[in-house]
Amino acid sequence: MAEPTTIAHQEWLRVPWWWWLPALAVTGLLATPLALGAPGPLRPVGFAAPVLAVAAGLWWLGRIRVAVAVPVTGEGGAELLVDDARLPAQFIAEVVALDPAGRRELLGTAADPLAFVVQRPWVAGAVQVVLDDPADPTPYWLVSTRHPDRLAAALGRRSGPG
Numbered sequence: 001m002a003e004p005t006t007i008a009h010q011e012w013l014r015v016p017w018w019w020w021l022p023a024l025a026v027t028g029l030l031a032t033p034l035a036l037g038a039p040g041p042l043r044p045v046g047f048a049a050p051v052l053a054v055a056a057g058l059w060w061l062g063r064i065r066v067a068v069a070v071p072v073t074g075e076g077g078a079e080l081l082v083d084d085a086r087l088p089a090q091f092i093a094e095v096v097a098l099d100p101a102g103r104r105e106l107l108g109t110a111a112d113p114l115a116f117v118v119q120r121p122w123v124a125g126a127v128q129v130v131l132d133d134p135a136d137p138t139p140y141w142l143v144s145t146r147h148p149d150r151l152a153a154a155l156g157r158r159s160g161p162g
Contacts, residue, residue, distance in 0.1 A: 005069040008078065009154035013120045013144055014062030020055075027054040064118060066145055068154040080129060080155060082118050082143050093132035095155045097148035100124045112139050120144040127151050 027050050035047035067081040077089035098106065103126040107119060116138050119126070123144040130140045145151045 004072045005079075006072055008068040008070045009147075009151050010065065010067040011146060011151075012062065013064040013066065013118075013123055013146075015058050016122055019122075020058060023054050023058060024051060027051050061120075064120065064144075066118075066143055066151065068151065070154075078155060080141070080143075082141070085116070085118075087129065087131075087141060089155060091131050091133040091136070092129055092155060094130040095152040096128040096130070097152045098126045098128055099148075102126070102128075103142070103144075106142050114138055116141045118143050129155070 028047070031047050031050040034050065035043045038046035064083050065081065068078055069081055070078045079089060080087040080092070096102075103119075103124070106115075106126070106128060107117070114137050119142065123146055125146055125148040126142055126144050127148050128140050128142055131138055143151075
């Protein structure tokens with residue numbers, strides 16, 4: 001049985017709300033000829049299907065959850081949850097809150113091909129979670145977050161902006 005936990009930090013990496021307006025408007029405009037070309041009873045389907053597909057795509061892009069779960073009893077350690085990946089705090093050596101320039105560097109010239117990366121381009125901040133696990137070849141996790149300092153504090157290990 002799983003130990004009860006409390007959430008010390010949680011956020012969803014959803015797409016910005018304003019993306020929905022132009023995406024659905026353009027899709028509606030492009031779907032109109034498709035709908036007009038469909039036989040009478042299928043016209044609503046010809047219009048609604050592309051609009052629903054784009055709405056589902058925008059939802060899917062923003063489905064990533066970043067959270068820190070902490071055991072209620074205090075026994076055991078915290079755990080970083082990124083989508084369906086889990087990282088126990090016992091394997092975390094350091095957490096570095098990154099500004100946009102630091103995130104860009106770790107995604108570019110300083111990137112390690114073995115790193116675990118969950119990056120969303122519409123989220124400016126990120127954290128680098130350096131691992132200390134001899135059995136795992138992954139050197140670090142790079143995770144997008146809108147609140148790098150809060151996430152680093154929730155994990156209990158903080159380093160300056162990178």
